[in-house]
Amino acid sequence: MTIHQFLVDFYAPLHGISDRTIRIYGFTIKAYAEFVGREPTVEEHFDELEMARFLAHRLRTRAVGTAAKDRAQLHALAQFAAKRGLCQWPTMRTIRVPERVPRAWLIDEFRRLVEACDGEHGEVVGVPSSKWFRAILQTAYWTGERIGGLLALEWQDIEPQAIVFRAETRKGQRADIYRPIPPECYAAIQATKTKRKLVFDWDRSYTLIWYRLGRICDRAGLPNDRMSKFHRVRKTSASYYKRGGGDPQTLMGHSSPAVTRRYLDPRIVQPDTTAPDVLPRVG
Numbered sequence: 001m002t003i004h005q006f007l008v009d010f011y012a013p014l015h016g017i018s019d020r021t022i023r024i025y026g027f028t029i030k031a032y033a034e035f036v037g038r039e040p041t042v043e044e045h046f047d048e049l050e051m052a053r054f055l056a057h058r059l060r061t062r063a064v065g066t067a068a069k070d071r072a073q074l075h076a077l078a079q080f081a082a083k084r085g086l087c088q089w090p091t092m093r094t095i096r097v098p099e100r101v102p103r104a105w106l107i108d109e110f111r112r113l114v115e116a117c118d119g120e121h122g123e124v125v126g127v128p129s130s131k132w133f134r135a136i137l138q139t140a141y142w143t144g145e146r147i148g149g150l151l152a153l154e155w156q157d158i159e160p161q162a163i164v165f166r167a168e169t170r171k172g173q174r175a176d177i178y179r180p181i182p183p184e185c186y187a188a189i190q191a192t193k194t195k196r197k198l199v200f201d202w203d204r205s206y207t208l209i210w211y212r213l214g215r216i217c218d219r220a221g222l223p224n225d226r227m228s229k230f231h232r233v234r235k236t237s238a239s240y241y242k243r244g245g246g247d248p249q250t251l252m253g254h255s256s257p258a259v260t261r262r263y264l265d266p267r268i269v270q271p272d273t274t275a276p277d278v279l280p281r282v283g
């Protein structure tokens with residue numbers, strides 16, 4: 001049995017994971033297939049040494065965060081298979097991801113990003129691409145929601161003053177959230193309206209949305225790397241919300257303040273006191 005078949009036929013239905021999560025697991029399995037030179041199987045490629053060599057390769061060729069994601073997903077699948085006697089219990093190295101200084105878009109940068117959407121040509125499900133990207137970026141900014149929740153929005157979730165993100169479309173699937181929006185955001189969303197069910201329907205390869213956003217970043221003269229996509233917009237919302245006196249943990253829907261701290265850009269959310277403010281001068 002291939003690992004992808006095992007994912008789709010056993011792991012996904014028994015864990016109740018979403019189609020989007022299956023797709024993300026699929027990226028890891030595809031990378032593993034490229035490494036071993038063929039479609040990996042449960043019987044042969046849940047071997048701990050083979051997986052260790054793959055992870056070492058990923059650490060050499062990809063960002064540590066990507067390697068850590070691959071490790072977590074392979075480990076989950078291999079453990080699930082081992083519990084059913086399909087392979088040995090896997091021993092896998094720990095991959096620690098360094099905690100970086102959070103980087104949001106400064107507000108002038110984000111305005112440039114939104115303005116750069118006007119350079120997008122063509123259509124997304126019958127909507128001019130420029131309007132589609134303007135709307136999704138504004139909605140991401142005003143609500144602080146993840147890209148998965150945004151792409152799952154239906155027109156019934158949109159109100160003139162607010163958006164309801166349903167629990168079943170959000171990470172964790174614990175609770176609905178209600179996010180007020182200003183008139184400018186509602187107008188941007190309404191400018192994309194058609195008869196389709198999803199507000200931000202996407203009619204092409206899932207990964208292409210990141211490529212298109214990267215093209216908008218280039219046009220705006222902004223960084224275009226994996227840290228400068230939709231999650232950076234989320235950090236922008238958290239940082240400015242904190243600066244304005246709000247509780248970013250509530251806005252982000254995080255389980256703890258420690259998680260939220262990783263979203264707060266110190267250029268925007270400056271501490272009350274810094275070392276240069278209080279330490280005696282020495283030069």
